[in-house]
Amino acid sequence: MAQTKTSRNRTTLQNNLKGHRRMKDHAAKSAQFRTMHVKGDPLVLYNIWDAGGARTVERAGAKAIATGSWSMAAAHGFADGETIPLDLVAQLVERIAVSVDLPLTVDFESGYATAPDEVAENVRRIIRAGAIGINFEDQIVQGDGLFSIQDQVQRIKAIRSAAEQEGVDLFINARTDLFLASDPSEHEGLVDEAIRREAAYKDAGANGFFVPGLDATRLIKRIVDAVSLPVNVMMMGNLTSIRDVAQTGVSRVSYGPGPYRSAQSDLKARFEALQ
Template identity: 50%
Template structure:
């Protein structure tokens, strides 16, 4: 293992304890060692990556287009550069079958991560794994963690709310998310991640009925962490938003420099 096993176990336990309903862990997503160090310097409790941002910084598209060995190399540089617990977005696990997921998660732990996001969206981005099949994949991830002796935080992401625009969401999706949260928890998931869910009443309903902590993704200044805390959210992440904001700033800065308006 690239990091001390005892230290990794401690970080994993610490990371679990940060997930408190009504007092959420706030994660400003990083994409490489430099951004992780910057986020650590702000007083963050943990470091999380986002697959979109990691892919983009390598010049690739999201959706497992970035080769897995580069995902691992990037993760290893991040975990070596910061002292905080690190959780990584591994999209669909870079493999459909249990054996593939287990082997990949073992390598993720070897590189020093104490948490993963793993989604139920099919690799082509259209439709979701059946709940039963996704549960097998989550069980494989949990088996990998047990084999490594690490209490890995498995954040089971459901893409139910990303399959449609928010204006088309219906309460039936919330009921399906609750059903999946219960099944995923039994399969070994530590948390439920629901990117795309924005309706406050439905967020609250899900938080009340999910047996595992709920993670909401924010991609704008609103809602605030305090607003989401009041709904019972246990974890807030910002996905690609920090990377996109930094790139917009870089673009504007470059334009000012090149047109001679910078500093004038």
Template identity: 50%
Template sequence: MSQSDRAKAFADLHKPGSPVVLYNMWDAGSAAAVAKAGASALATGSWSVAVAQGYADGEDLPMELLFQIAGRITATTELPVSVDFEGGYATDPEELSLNIKRLLATGAVGLNFEDRVVGGEGLHDIASQVARIKAIRATADATGIPLYINARTDLFLQSKPDAHASLIDDALARAEAYTKAGASGFFVPGLTDPELIKQICEQVSLPVNVLCLDTSADIKPLAALGVARISFGPAPYRTAMKTLTAQAAQHY
């Protein structure tokens, strides 16, 4: 299957009410384990990839090393692979375009792309983020690969739950703008209120991605809200390391 075919297959997995489940991994070994479990697609989590290599989240992991890890993952699986690319390691659209070309060269068919100011405060304004998403889409289109751009808003991660209802209109405005810019999906990590998630799913035309931080959770209720993608973020890494520590402790 070609990279383009894998990208199309990945997009097709995003079905509201019957979501693609991404149990986020951090290297080729964890990717193989998740694939063996029956996954239909694979996705990295930036926090897990960074911490597994001794770095902090927030683009502290060198981009070259991220590309190496992504390349090893895609080289060892036929499944579609999405990479958490944070803010793309660039603010300027032209520089971002160069980075996207290199990401595509790893064999990845999707990416998470967030609107927070990495290393700074707050979010990029809508116009700036739209310009960046447009650059990603144009770069991917020029290669002939229908890259899945999972446009993430950090509105909810950067606020307390009791303020989330007041942010829905802002989120919907960003969703509409990102859709027009060429985004493939809309990611709302931090949003956990079922009614608010349902509202987003009903009013956003893109497939909606939510974050679940409980690796043992029943995801059926989330699916019933109309989400099209469920990610586990750093939870799988934390669970795996907790188990590893407990097992190792038996021998000391």
């Protein structure tokens, strides 16, 4: 009986020590990740979808690891738009996190829920899996349009509160889908709305502002000059040179599904060359 109690006490102590080390590791990586967002000298995130890809870009000199939701879903036979099960996402995030020493940020789409409290609980799972950052979009996934500013603010506040309860200074990269969901001819007219959303998201607890789909450097610079959060763009369309994009003052560039598509094209071409 005494041995059983001693064994239990030892297990509890070991779990507490592991939890303490995890918290210290999260804190260090979170602080490190924040310093990487420098205006005009952007952090480059080449989005991956599994632990093998994470290790590869780490060895290639990446400063941080970022997943891509489209890529992760496609790599496991699912369509984008939160159709990949959350349990599988959490499992993949954990495998990626333990496979590399770099900070990990996860493309978490719209949080796999609508209600703020449900989103918060889902984000807890991703934090516990090892993420120190997330992309969090204002698109209504599997629905129409975007969440209102007021609704998205409540969702971001819930995430921030959950992260604080977990003891993690989570980097919330607030993504607006204003540009990705519209024609480029409409983009200039959406800039003011994007600036309003950035201000509200910042006040709610966001740390970064992501504007995928916007590829006009003139408009990107207009947003950068008007907001206070680090701005993230996706390298697509007219955005082909990191050096040129850096001149707009962005603090972060990412590649979304591009790396996965390139990898699959290369795989297809290599197989066809065998014929």
